[in-house]
Amino acid sequence: MSTTTTPTARAVRRRATAALLAVLLAAATALVALPAPRAAGADDRGRHWAGFRIPKTGHAAGGWIGGYRVDGTPVFVITPGRRPNRAGFRPADATSNLRGPKGPSGAATERAAWILSKYGGHKDAVQAAAVDAAVLHLLGGRAWRFGAPRGAARIRASGDPATVRRYVRLMLRGSRASAGPHQVAVVASTADVGGVTGVTVRVTDGHGGPVAGLPVRVTSPDGGPSQPAAGPIDTVTGDDGRAVVRLAAPLAGWRTVVAEVGQVPLHWLRVRRGDRKRQASAAEGGVRRTIVASARVAVRGPQSLTLAADPAVLVAGSPARVVATIGGDGSSRTATASLHGPFASASAASCSGAAVATVSMPVVGDGAYASPAIAPSAGGYYLWRVAVDGTDTSVPVASCGAPVRVRARATVSLTAPSSAAPSDVVSAQVTVAGLPFGGPIDVTTSLYGPYGTATEACTGNHRDVVQRRPGNGTFTSISFQVDESGWYAWRASVPEGDLWLGATSICGAVGTLTQVP
Template sequence: MPTTRTITTTTTIRTGRAALIAPVLALVLALATLVALPAPRAAGADDRAERWAGFRIPRTGRAAGGWIGGYRLDDTPVFVITPRRRPNRAGFGSVDATSDLRGTKRPSGAATQRAAWILSKYGAHKDAVQAAAVDAAVLHLLGGRAWRFGARRGAARVRASGDPATVRRYVRLMLRGSRASAGPYQVSVEPTSADVGGVTGVTVRVTDGHGGPVGGLPVTVTSPDGGTSQPVAGPLEAVTGDDGRAVVRLAAPLAGWRTVVAEVGQVPLHWLRVHGADRKRQASVAEGGVRRTIVASARVAVRGPQSLTLAADPTVLVTGSPARVVATIDGDGSSRAATASLHGPFSSAAAAHCGGPAAGTVSMPVLDDGAYASPSVTPSAGGYYVWRVAVDGTDTSVPAASCGAPVRVRGRSTVAVSAPATAARFDVVSARVTLAGLPFSGPVDVTTSLYGPYGTASEACTGNHRDVVQRRPGNGTFTSLSFQVEEPGWYAWRVSAPEGDLWLGSASTCGAVGTLTQVP
């Protein structure tokens, strides 16, 4: 039986030229073993490759002969990508990042991305079998029909390796993985809004070149504008799970917009880093184990409180008069809306609350922070009222509401009297009195006055009069206390009610029809 091996992957971050790093949001695949690659070659170093990891195979006079595996260019693993050319004896030029291998028989863009993915993911671990599998898989994709894994030349190279069965199994795994995942990786940063003092939840989602989730990727999350007392929130480290997501929680100390930045390392490339030959017709190579870091960011709001103070304007009024409230609002200065409602009536200031019925509700725009007078509401009944104002929230402010600014509304009381039209001398007479307009129960002292006698009805309500006072519990009709009429003539009746905390005083019209009594 063949010996069982484990495909080992290598992670490294090599910083290429900024112009060559595609501005896509992608994260890297997780790798089983972390093996750091050396720094790039120094200027003037030897640019001829030497064998690094793999197996000797028969020479063919071509670059693909004599060795299956990887080479080392200075300290960088490289793999042949032009198997038909001559072995490179002269050395290599500078690196060229490309996703398009030029030539009349060039590989497709998809094949190039797959080869780049295999090189990036598996090409830096110094293991003979793995390096041989990388070599065979790359030529399968880039070398042309004859160098495919199952074709004559490709199969012959694998058979000549030291462990052909394991190399074939590795090649199949690499090709299958590249078919499923190669291409530009994508990253989305999805922060959730928070209130001041809470936390901003950040979900970093990574998908591969075919939209599948990528697990095991290292993620670092920071917030550069995390707050004045904490200019940079984080860094927080996480690793993507099997669903391709990593979740972290950032403190939210200040209100406003914040930037959340996710840095994802170990991202397999979807392009090649190619070293061309110094001489024509000699082989070119592509680097293995090259990874990149992708930086993705998003903006998210942290909501702070709004302050809200209320003042009634006016604080005392009479039914039928307009009432309004002045709301002083301090938030984030954004345009928003507010709603004001007048609740009541209540029998006392202590009993007033905003859970009661609303006498009216109005809306008003809030264009900025400051003081705003609401449209008016006209209460139709006396009593105590209280204002409630609710201000909408914004992206960076929490909705606010306040209940207060009491208003005393005084009703208009009315009294009326109905007297007997005639009476005899020395009769004891009384009148019917009606009291109305009190918003709540009394007590109230109602005074009934009898003027006269007069020689004519036109003289009513002048001169001497007699008064009786009755304490009443509230609105209603009742019989006044009695008076004795001894002299002949005209007598006039008049009723009055004093003002109270929640109503105005009133008096009946003296001399009106039904308010005079004649004693023949």
């Protein structure tokens, strides 16, 4: 026999519920498998990025303390009393002035920008909450200061209020000391070819204080045949805000040194305003900039200098010049020429000690330049020294050389006895002067005669004696015997030498004749 069982009402309800759950699960699976279409402007809507959930208040400052993410960029609310932004944001707009009669001051805006730029890009819940609270303290108005009721309540509702408050104080203190336009100064030292150009990059904050820890890249981009490119060299500013690098200086000329300083905090806000009125605006966090500064600096090269005396041999009192052939960078400069001497020998000559005279001449380009004349008054050996001024791109140069031999004008005079007796032995007084540095020198004394009259003197036969003398002075000549009556004439002479001209005394004048009756 067969038995038929009728289901109860409770069993029927359980089977209906199971069937409905199966349908919902199938629908859910289908929804996961098929991507939902993206709502218009979805990337422009703020999503929680880093921070803490807090109680909702109906205002933009409620429900979350920290940063949001819009288009992959962290942003922080700057209009806490407006409605939460659910419609999306406009593109970022750089501003340093939040308009409105009750808007924050320029100083407060700069401080908020500094905090957002320096701390707003790090994804940490406590730090993001502190950035949020510090920014509203500066931009949100009195009620949102972190010690005021609304500001304090938001911090208390965070996950770590004590740490958030400490971070806020540190951020506000730092912004007070450093916010504002940052400056970069580049100072490069002049170098000589083959050396190095020292480059100091100094970064200061809005109050002139040093900024440490910023990346710096230094290059010298000048290229071409005059100056090859150098760098890049990467470094970081130290505690004094300075970064120092050294660039090779292989060629002479002007070079440009460029410093790129990155990660510089902003002093303006990048604001994303709401797509709809009365919805909150936000400012971007973690946005920094790069400052590029440069300086022009010289690399000094050598100059060429050759000297030639004009003339190389002259008589004392005659003009002497030096011709300097100068090569450098072609700039206008000055050359100074000095004549040093006299010296007794060429080997003893030098450019040390005082100069006889010094003259200068303008150098308007590369080439040969003749100095103004100098007239040395004494015999001896001389040397020219020429010094050429340096320029921005050339080092000074000096040279000593171009020897000059100056010959003095020697003199010799003679005084003879006015009379003598036949067969007397007579001599004369001879004086030598004008010899530079002494002798020795051979002095020749000649006796002419006898003549019938004094007018016939200094011709015909004569007798000579030669005496070696040490130099200038008066001495008695070797004696002559006069055997015959008549007039006798005396003459003395000295030969020329390296440093003097030869000379002969006057003959036949009073004082140079002797009469033997």
